[in-house]
Structures are given as C-alpha cells and as structure tokens.
Amino acid sequence: MLDSPFRLRLPPVFSVLRVCRNNTCASSALPESSFSAWSRGDLEEGIRLAEAAVRTEPDCAGNCEALARAWYAALLVRVRRLSSAALILAEVDELSARSDADGGTAVVSLLGAADLAFARGDTSAAVDLAARGADRARRAGLHGFLPDAHTVLALSALRQGDMSVSAQFADQLRDYALLGRTAHGPSQCAWAAAQLLEVRGGPASAAQLIAGIATDDRLLLELLTSQPTAAAWLVRATRKLGDEVLARRVVAGAGALAVRNPELCSVGAAAGHAAGLLDGDPDGVLAAAAAHQDPWAAASAAEDAGKFLAARPAERQRAVEAFESAADGYAGAGAPWDARRVASRLRALGVRRGRHPQYAGRSGPDAGTLTNTEAAVAELVSQGFTNSQVGERLFISGHTVAFHLKKIFRKMDVASRVELTRAWSRVPGASREGARAS
Ligand SMILES: [Zn+2]
Numbered sequence: 001m002l003d004s005p006f007r008l009r010l011p012p013v014f015s016v017l018r019v020c021r022n023n024t025c026a027s028s029a030l031p032e033s034s035f036s037a038w039s040r041g042d043l044e045e046g047i048r049l050a051e052a053a054v055r056t057e058p059d060c061a062g063n064c065e066a067l068a069r070a071w072y073a074a075l076l077v078r079v080r081r082l083s084s085a086a087l088i089l090a091e092v093d094e095l096s097a098r099s100d101a102d103g104g105t106a107v108v109s110l111l112g113a114a115d116l117a118f119a120r121g122d123t124s125a126a127v128d129l130a131a132r133g134a135d136r137a138r139r140a141g142l143h144g145f146l147p148d149a150h151t152v153l154a155l156s157a158l159r160q161g162d163m164s165v166s167a168q169f170a171d172q173l174r175d176y177a178l179l180g181r182t183a184h185g186p187s188q189c190a191w192a193a194a195q196l197l198e199v200r201g202g203p204a205s206a207a208q209l210i211a212g213i214a215t216d217d218r219l220l221l222e223l224l225t226s227q228p229t230a231a232a233w234l235v236r237a238t239r240k241l242g243d244e245v246l247a248r249r250v251v252a253g254a255g256a257l258a259v260r261n262p263e264l265c266s267v268g269a270a271a272g273h274a275a276g277l278l279d280g281d282p283d284g285v286l287a288a289a290a291a292h293q294d295p296w297a298a299a300s301a302a303e304d305a306g307k308f309l310a311a312r313p314a315e316r317q318r319a320v321e322a323f324e325s326a327a328d329g330y331a332g333a334g335a336p337w338d339a340r341r342v343a344s345r346l347r348a349l350g351v352r353r354g355r356h357p358q359y360a361g362r363s364g365p366d367a368g369t370l371t372n373t374e375a376a377v378a379e380l381v382s383q384g385f386t387n388s389q390v391g392e393r394l395f396i397s398g399h400t401v402a403f404h405l406k407k408i409f410r411k412m413d414v415a416s417r418v419e420l421t422r423a424w425s426r427v428p429g430a431s432r433e434g435a436r437a438s
Pocket of ligand 1: 020060
C-alpha cells in the first residue's frame, strides 16, 4: 500500500451539494457516517445509516435532504437493489425541480439515474443520462462530476461495441485515476480505463493499472464495494497476465467482503464468481450466475462456466446451455458486443443461434422478451414444478433452470414464484407458448 498513486476522497455529492454542516442535522451527518462505514467494508452498516438519513425529517434549509437521498440511492445501485434505488432517485429528481440554486441536485439526479440505467442493462438510456449530466455539470462548473459521467459513457460504449468512443475515453480515464483528478472513486476510473486499454491493446497494455488496483488494499476494497462485476474481471485479467498471486488477492478480498456482509446477495455472488473462476469450478460459477443481481454479471458468469464446460468433451451440452444463457443475458443487458463474442463461442461448438436476440434495453414487465426456453420455464414453474422437475422436463440442469428463472423474474419484474405465477396467468396465450417451446 506504499506510495499509492491514487487518492481517496469523499464522493462529489458530499462536496458539491450545499449542505448545512450543522452537528444537529442528521440528514447531513448520517450520510458521512455511512460513507465511513462503507469505505471500511461494512456495507450493511453503511446502507443502514444511509437509510436512516433518508428517514430523518430534515430540520434545516440546506440541501441535506437531496444529499441523503442521492447517497442512499448510490449505495442501493451498488448492491443492485434497483427498484428501491429508482424510488429514491425519483425523490431526488423532485427535489431538484423544487429548489436547485447551483444546479448540483439536477446533476446528481441525472448521474444517479445514469448509474441505475447502466446497472439495469439499459446502456442506451445510461449514455443519454450520463451525457446530459456531464453537460449540466460542465455548464454549472461542477467538474468533480465529470469522471463519474465519463466512466458510465465509456463502459456503455464498450458494452455496445462502440470501440471508437470507448478508445477516446481510455487515456482520459487513466489520467483521471492516476493524476488524482477524480473527486472520488479513483478505482472506478482506473478499472474502466483498464477495461478499455485491454480491449484496445491487449492485457499487457492494461497491466500497470490492473496491478495498481489489485495491490492497493484500499483501492481494491473501494472497487469491490462499488462494482459487482469487478472481482471476476480482475481475476480474469490478472490470470491473463500470469499473476496468480494477484488473482488470489482479489478472490480473498471479495471473499472477506462477502463474509462481512452476509445479507448482500450481490457481494456474495461476486465473491462466488471470483472464487469459482480461480478454482476452475463451473458449478460454483453457475451458482454465482444464478445469484448475481446484475444482469451483465450473471451473463458473464454463465459465459465463464461455459468456457470451463466446453473444455470437457462430456459436458458439451451443458456448455451450450451456459453459452446460450450468456448470449441471452448479454443481449438483455444492452451488451451486443459481448453477445456476439458468445455467439462465436457457440459456433465453435457447432451451434448457430437461429433467432437474433433483442439488443435493446429492457423496460418494464414484458413476457414478449422471454426466450422460448424462458417461456417454457415460466410456464412449468407457474404449474408448481420445482427447479429439478422443470429441469427433467426440459432436459436441462437444475442450475440452468435457476439461472433462467432469475432472468424471467427480472424481465417480468417479479420477485417470487408466486408473483410469477400471478403475472404469468395474465399473459395472453402464455401457457400455450410455453408448452410449445420446450
Ligand atoms: Zn442540514
């Protein structure tokens, strides 16, 4: 941890929004305590304190109400509790419409919504919101927000396969991270830059940044607490560089975070994914795919499992299933570039996908976006079958059923089998579709 080139500071929402700083104002004090807890890896405590700040009746004329909400929403997005985050962000938006003298609340509202859209897999909306947020920040002289906005723009471009845009951002984000130009979160800029550099010039061109993140305890913690896809990415990247020690370090860091925060599924899934990758364990990685709260992360876990399975001739069918899940997952997560890569993995196994998945971002419950397999799973689950019974009928494993089910829940916007059964009964012709699809 000696001589880290990165500096960690309070996120811009703390320094830019005009808050009262009264010792008596809980709306301003609790978010800062939450930031401290979060930064040392006590994520559940961080969320609890952030929520308490939002529940507190504001007792001052400052912008503290907006700060409390923006911070809580940011944490909810990080742990992928996306519906709750959307509700809180709507309140921030309302506050910005009511009183926003310096324009800070509007910027916070737009960038929070951009993060949410990205997490949800709607990269088109994420680009639009981040560009508007960056524009407003620039016009209001709030340059501290630009690294965050550019990170979302760059990563969205990468997922969409817009390589010229993502290449433009690579050097800029690296400079933000290394020159201390981020108002906070240098790890996220560094990680985004590493991804872009790797795509542009191979793993070696990102080696310095990757090692910079993985060897710095504080930076690694900051990244693992903000990005559920980071642990697995770092394990893949450090392995490509042939650095097993760094890969183990990342897995240990992610594992420790999961042990400390047992109630956060997103953190557990990230740790399981990273550990499964390190051990070359396809079932561990598939379990992580089912547990991931982030659609892109779930797809990447399915792809990783597929790679392990494809290396074993006897597991060819499971490899195909995993890759098909990954291709659907990426397509639904606004990541056509990744979906195309998986399609070529499937071709290598002799499988051509007959029907191109929809690449547009998802919005709202819509049974029309379910794949044939998902529709069949939804139908059988609605009839009351267990995962293993569904698997027997569709000739797929229970793991794969769980993975499909997770995507069905997301697409149908339901949280349980009971809710799914209810929603499914309202889909016209769903039953017949599902029965035919197997
Ligand atoms: Zn206050």
